[in-house]
Amino acid sequence: MKKLFIGCSVFALFISCISFRQKNVLYSGNPIFQGWYADPEGVVFDDKYWIYPTVSCPYTEGVYFDCFSSSDLVHWEKHSNILDTTEIKWAWQTMWAPAIVENNGKYYFFFSANDIQNDDQVGGIGVAVADRPQGPFKDLLGKPLIDKFYNGAQPIDQFVFKDDDGTFYMYYGGWRHCNMVKIKSDFTGFIPFDDGSIFKEVTPENYVEGPFMFKRKGKYYFMWSEGGWTGPDYRVAYAIADSPFGPFKRIGTILEQDPDIATGAGHHSVIIVKDKYYIIYHRRPLTETDQFSRATCIDEMSFDENGFINPIKMTFEGVKANPLK
Template identity: 60%
Template sequence: MKTVLVSLIAIIPILGFAQKKKDLKSSGNPIFPGWYADPEAIVYGKEYWVFPTYSDKYENQVFFDAFSSKDLVHWTKHKDVLDSSNVKWAKQAMWAPAVLEKDKKYYLFFGANDIHPGEVGGIGVAVANKPAGPYKDLLGKPLIDTIVNGAQPIDQFVFKDKEGQYYMFYGGWGHCNVVRLKSDFSKLVPFSDGTLYKEVTPKNYVEGPFMFERKGIYYFMWSEGGWTGPDYKVAYSMSENPLGPFKRIGTVLVQNFDIANGAGHHSIIHNPKSDKYYIVYHRRPNGETAANHRETCIEEINFDKDGKIIPVNISKSGVKMDGL
């Protein structure tokens, strides 16, 4: 009898954990454990995917993990989908991925080496046959490796317009450029006026550009403030043209310093089935002071009658289950 009782006591916590997982109806924040930042979220088929930066010391930030979910609540980790061993020119940190699918291939754009004048590095692109990789360097060199218009070549986001043209918005150091990409992502192609780079920097822009389209309006978004400090935040503009002009409207993320600070560098995902929009972002939990102690979180975003984004209150609860 004693042996049976001990055995039951031993398995009760396991059963309790399983029941808790089964009954989980909301994501909670963070949505998965570990220090991860700069999350790029996307829908591939019937799954949500998040590709974040591994948030650690510069010299350790040399690989990417990815996470997938069918409902925004239960997440599966895919380790080391790309690392610097597959990108020979990336000798130092890699971060801030941008991802997309085209012609049954999966592409991952990334920044590497934190390029400064005279240094090798910039924006690269890798390709795989499935979302979880493994990804391989597409070009064997950076796609962009120079500083143009004062924009550090980092924090790229790739956007496809209604005509099928791919644009890449990128830039740190308070400047944002947009370029046109060749359809195979092998190089830049000029605009109609012959130029390769156009600066589209909105007021207070620092880094982390992102764009999505809703009801014919292009929402251009970016991060402001310093990523290591508490004032990091996300702002946005609205335009009828994907190339702007972009006039700052206001702040999207409203921080709650009882929960976290440094909320920024985000992406947006849309569930066409429920017509819900979500902002996936990183933040630094209350009490954490280390710059790289950042976690990936999610909130629902909503719009007013004029299409403007209603400021988001960051939460511990996250979002409710939402299947595709």
């Protein structure tokens, strides 16, 4: 793996992570940590913020994961190589789009691997488990959790959502199709829906990939990425529904390129803490054209009086420090 780490670091431009001070208030700065990282999953565990991103480099080199932790959104600690293909024996090239949940004291780490193009290829969505948020993670199943195309959805870009009643749902899918499944609490398989089906398609208008869900005031906010991940028009849109099953009617775009800041803003997650909503996403600096030149950033997300998400203004300052303790 050492050679792969070196190859990926050559491809990465390590940007100085600057903390901004405005009127004696400390800000995170954007990007929030060094290196090319994309598809960030943000979450809070053990009184710390955690971000699990994709290592953004060529497919044959992006075969491991790092993660980052912070107590205040400003100072980040890197945890290197929390999972790689020496542990996931069935994965042989790029692993990306991590998602993570905690249940019964265990941390379950979901990922996409091998970028399969048909049902005859090996790969899809995998799951690993650890006793700590920073791993090391071990393959839970020894095989993919989902390794086939259902309803036209490529098995990638999974997100696991825990509803208020304790039910876990997974939303996933590429190739402009999104499925949802009800997943067992030990994450070894699926629970059929009331009609006996396993995979339900819930694809909203313009959906491409990168689904995400959160709940606010009894409403389900379903979000996704549109456009092409290699291009400047990558963006985030959303819908609001009364049920985790939808229907998810597209409302509009809330994050997109800014000619003064960056392009390719998408594949995000949301952290909710102390009545604050933070959107964590990747974007491509204006000086960069390479498809892998993506940096992880954070900005605040807000709502209007009717509960709709206000358009997000990307910044270089990032967000104010928000200590969890």
